[in-house]
Amino acid sequence: MISAFFIFNQKGEVLISRLYRTDFKRSIADVFRIQVVSNPDVRSPLITLGSTSFFHVRVNNLYVVAVTKTNANAALVFEFCYRFINICKSYFGKMDEESIKNNFVVVYELVDEINDFGYPQNSEIDTLKTYITTESVVSATQAPEVSSRITAQATGATSWRRSGDDVKYKKNEAFVDVVEVVNWMGSAKGTTLRADVDGHIQMRAYLSGTPECKFGLNDKLVIDRGAVGTSGPSSGLADRGGGDAVELDDCQFHQCVRLNDFDADRSISFIPPDGEFELMRYRATSNIKLPLKVIPTVTEIGTTKVSYDITLKTTFSPKLSATNVVVRIPTPLNTTDVDVGILGTGKAKYVPAENVIVWKIARLQGGQECSLSAMAQLTSTTTRQVWARPPIDVDFQVLMFTASGLIVRFLKVFEKSNYHSIKWVRYLTKANGGYQVRF
């Protein structure tokens, strides 16, 4: 359990201080300031001094700190800190010193509402917004009957959704966004060291009443199971060419999904929250289709020059295209100047402050190829320091493409009024700092 909760700014000044339990004085904050904020050697997010443990998470120059004197649940405390950060981001648009200072009353209200006596309480953002309000987050009047409804929602079995009759839409729609972040680590020789996909399915449900949803993916286990009746599980997939099922290593669901059902037959059924939420997260590691190939040739010529030859190839169908492609190519620390030439599309320039060549391509069609060649001039240095050669990093987005091959097969909505609903599905694959190749 959490005994005290603080927010510090970078200088170690206390912005928010809340003691949930009585085993600390407010002055405990000074200990943290001295031991952590002003101690550059501290690299661990968790510090125990005597019997006092400080957990901290850094976000935009702020320290979010939880303090405890017990053998607390470390994962829970960190998850709680991150939840708090997410709530703040959702309420104020961002989380930094300014937004905390401008909204301290709401922050105190939130801090009190999501934790009581050190035990985290309901922290569903949508529910919180119904009764903790700011100028930008306005809710209905606080008549007792409304409050009863709010409290029922905050504690109910479907704490994430207002009761049935409250939700009405003229047009019943559900939007499903499959977003995959593909991580790849390639070796200098072009082999894949690791490739995996962190995917999440974002849903925006504008459905009236209390809709019961069933959601289907081309999950290999489900499809195999379907085939079990006719043939063995191993042959089931091979018969149908195999390529259309995806093997998910692990799935995690929003709390609205009935985990027991999933455990029993891998079916995904739920009553969705109203509005936007993350339905599930998944991870896949097998048969990852890498949308971009990066072929780097980097040679150090003597001690004064480095030549670069980087080729990008898209592997997906020509109907699709990668957008916002940004390639970051590290240069040695003692680079003085870089000559860059590009074959194909895009713009590249050397950014001395970060020691990288940044190559930006607004759009790259499927099946296309383009390359960059550059020559970096180095100053001679007296110290013999090796260059760490950080990996080349590529960021991009590809619409209507999933690196894992995941496809939404169906989304069925059942409601007692039996209305017709429209569903929309979009796919997006992107790289987010984890698509790297060594050279």
Add this chain to the structure above:
Amino acid sequence: MSIKAPRKGENYELSVDLNSEYREKRKDAIKRVIASMTVDVSGLFPDVLKNMQTDDLEQKKLVYLYLMNYAKTQPELVILAVNTFVKDSDDPNPLVRALAIRTMGVLRAEKIIDYLCDPLQKCLRDENPYVRKTAALCVAKLYDLKPELVIDNGFLEQLHEMIADSNPMVVANTVAALTDIHIAASSQPSISPNDPALFPISSSILTKLLIALNECSEWGRVAILNALARYVAKDDKESEHICERVVPQFQHVNGSVVLAAVKVIMIHMRGVRREDLIKQLVRKMAPPLVTLLSSPPEVQWVALRNINLLLQKRPDILSNEMRVFFCKYNDPLYVKVEKLDIMVRLAGENNVDALLSELKEYASEVDVDFVRKSIKAIGQTAIKIDAAAERCVHVLLDLIDTRVSYVVQEAVVVMKDIFRKYPSTYEGIIPTLCANLDELDEPEAKASLIWIIGEYANKIDNADELLGIFVDTFTEESYPVQLQTLTAVVKLFLKKPDSSQGIVQRILNTATKDCDSPDVRDRAYIYWRLLSTDPGAAKAVVLAQRPPISIPRTTVAPALLEELLGEVSSLASVYHKPEETFVGKGRVGAESLQRKTDAPDDRFSTQKALQTVAAGQQAENLLDFDDAPAVEGRPSGLAATEVLSHTPAAANLLAGTSSNPLDDLVSIFGAPATPAPPSANSHDIFGGLGVNSAFSSGGTGSLGSPAVQSPSVAVPPLQKNQQPEDDLLGLF
């Protein structure tokens, strides 16, 4: 109302505004008061209090917030608020009722407590679940203040009834409250097993909890899972049942729920006898553990520390997953270090090539600490997998070729361990190592190379020349290097008596006459006497066969491992140390530590425990955060450590340095029987990052013969200066 703020300054202005006739102005003033709560605004107490009675829920919240912070400083004025509180707890609006009961519970003013019982009684039976769940926790707050009030008013019985509440959130908070009371009660020294405050989990409670588990919020699930972990299953059928019901929680998006479920499974799996079910459970556990690696770094780190423990119990759990532990370039250091450790654990003949090329890559990164640890990991891999040793040696040679000083030095240290494990196999690379002699400036690297030279003195033609370099600068070297030089020269003499008479005379002379370390001097005398009286015996001692080294499969003692696995995701499991070592409160006795010494090789855990307890006690004495009176009944055994609270050890601890002289002290009295783990030298109370060094340098630590001390066991001179304390600690 006698307290008057001064007639000027900010507080005065606030006080005027708080008494303003305009509602908006008053509310604004309260907001400003709360904004300045980081300074003292307790003088405004009566003015703020006047604004408590209002229909505006937001304003009410603000006043309550103020009260929570300052009620303690103005106990006699709080009583004025009681009426409003009692009235609010009867408000038609459930949010107001809950708010009132929540706030009353934390005011901690004696006078108000007596007025709390009646509203609390009512709120526990409130028709609104939000009020009930708030009231449930309020009972725990009351118990914290005045346990007898809780017992006298029958609140405990009421809580027990509420476990069957129809609302899952109420159940979760009730369980949290009862557990809180249970923990508080069981920390009392004189608690009877039938005390009503204890919260044993019966099988009827179990059923209710399993039902509520699937329906409540994420945090509630953690509370319920924690309670399930305490349940003692009657038979294997029941254990199976619990496991099957808990397994779906692995799919929860919240990492703490996943880890709490892992904990319950690890505990109840002990009771499962069906092999196929155990296999299935272990198989299902792997994917969610891997998924935790995509969490934020801090959660990842907690998960990694726990995965490390789980692997010690079940090495096969993630056998095909090594690649997911590859470090990302921008992982924080604490995550990278844990990943390294786990990668070595998962290394096998099938994946060792991938591992080695990864490790080689890491060795060219910028962060010196990480580079060193990566090179250490290469050494561990070589020692762990015989078939891969040669490939590891090649990688190390490549790294030595880079001629980066710290890389070379670490590689030399690692090579020494490889020579220990595979004697006379890689003699061919000795010239390469010796060629880098000038590069070495760190004691451990120097000592390692000297050890290698001494060990293979008969095969190195110019061994006497090489050792001569160190003999010349003998008095300037650090003690570990001196000790190693001494031993190496004696070895050289025993192997090549004809050519090295001079050098051995020289070093024995220097070491006995000009050296200020008693350790070095004593060792020199022993060698001298051995050599002069019985060269045969000297040979038997100095050139004795050493036991082979290996990487220990576990870093904690088996009994401790079981205990830690029962606490997955807690601080104890993150630190790999028992709870008693860092949750002080003065109830740590020698007995509670002895409890863990039932297994014969538990010496390490006890030692570690002692170190931390000692360190922890000091820190507590110095920091003294607590406003409560000093803990009563400090166990007599620990009194010894109190003496030390003014020594540099405590100062070091506070300054964040890792060399704690006490650690050395504690480690030496275990040393004669079993060599102390080297971690004693680099014991790191902070990140727990150093905790594992027993594993990381386990190879060097397990030297059997006292004559051939490895550098890492060599102890700094400090211990000699503090010999008296050593005796005191010997009380244990």
